[in-house]
Amino acid sequence: MTKKKILNPFREFSVNLKGDLQRYFATGFRKAQKKINKPKIIFETFLFKAGFHAVFLYRFSYLFYRLGLSWIAWLIQRFSVMVTGAEIEYNAEIAKGMLIAHPVGIVIGRGTKIGERFTCYQNVTFGARHLDPKRIFDFPAVGKEVTVFAGAVVVGGCKLGDGAVVGANAVVLSDVPAKHIAVGIPAKNKPLKGEVAY
Ligand SMILES: CC(C)(COP(=O)(O)OP(=O)(O)OC[C@H]1O[C@@H](n2cnc3c(N)ncnc32)[C@H](O)[C@@H]1OP(=O)(O)O)[C@@H](O)C(=O)NCCC(=O)NCCS
Numbered sequence: 001m002t003k004k005k006i007l008n009p010f011r012e013f014s015v016n017l018k019g020d021l022q023r024y025f026a027t028g029f030r031k032a033q034k035k036i037n038k039p040k041i042i043f044e045t046f047l048f049k050a051g052f053h054a055v056f057l058y059r060f061s062y063l064f065y066r067l068g069l070s071w072i073a074w075l076i077q078r079f080s081v082m083v084t085g086a087e088i089e090y091n092a093e094i095a096k097g098m099l100i101a102h103p104v105g106i107v108i109g110r111g112t113k114i115g116e117r118f119t120c121y122q123n124v125t126f127g128a129r130h131l132d133p134k135r136i137f138d139f140p141a142v143g144k145e146v147t148v149f150a151g152a153v154v155v156g157g158c159k160l161g162d163g164a165v166v167g168a169n170a171v172v173l174s175d176v177p178a179k180h181i182a183v184g185i186p187a188k189n190k191p192l193k194g195e196v197a198y
Pocket residue numbers: 101102121149150165166167168169170181183184190191192193194196
């Protein structure tokens with residue numbers, strides 16, 4: 001293995017994790033606080049934020065996957081399921097700035113591609129729509145700054161545009177245009193009226 005092939009995954013890991021941490025510093029709760037104590041926030045995030053534990057363990061497993069050590073990646077993924085309740089497969093591709101509020105019940109399948117500043121709540125599923133061998137590799141592709149609320153299911157090869165929002169308990173089977181909200185079963189798209197706070 002060349003030096004570059006070893007160093008690149010580490011660089012990627014630190015850039016992505018830095019982006020993730022920044023999201024945890026700027027949540028709605030934090031913005032509501034009058035005084036921001038950065039060391040205290042870092043301490044609290046690492047120790048008490050279950051959502052961050054899921055993000056961190058996913059990043060760590062992806063690092064080993066990129067280094068070609070898939071079995072270690074898989075072990076970390078199993079550990080993460082046990083301690084956080086989230087199953088983010090080590091070979092899903094998620095860009096920097098991911099924020100998970102509550103990790104329980106989140107399943108993000110292996111072929112899912114997700115852009116920067118993704119926000120995800122509990123019980124969200126990203127996966128294949130059909131389980132027959134021909135279509136089992138059709139996974140969603142998610143743009144930048146997408147928010148997916150509690151209980152949503154996004155399946156198949158659908159695309160979620162930049163700034164799209166998926167409402168609680170929606171089942172998304174087709175594309176969601178940028179700056180649209182998808183709600184209901186099967187989800188229907190409506191233009192976003194304002195900004196959705198997370
Ligand atoms: C995404 C969300 C924040 C949008 O809220 P909103 O302010 O109602 O958004 P909008 O007003 O733009 O809604 C657009 C339309 O979709 C409907 N809608 C919104 N969320 C819906 C949902 N989850 N299911 C079905 N319809 C929904 C609204 O009634 C509205 O319909 P209308 O145009 O016929 O009036 C909200 O739908 C949601 O899912 N909240 C759940 C948050 C959550 O998961 N909290 C857990 C924290 S631990």
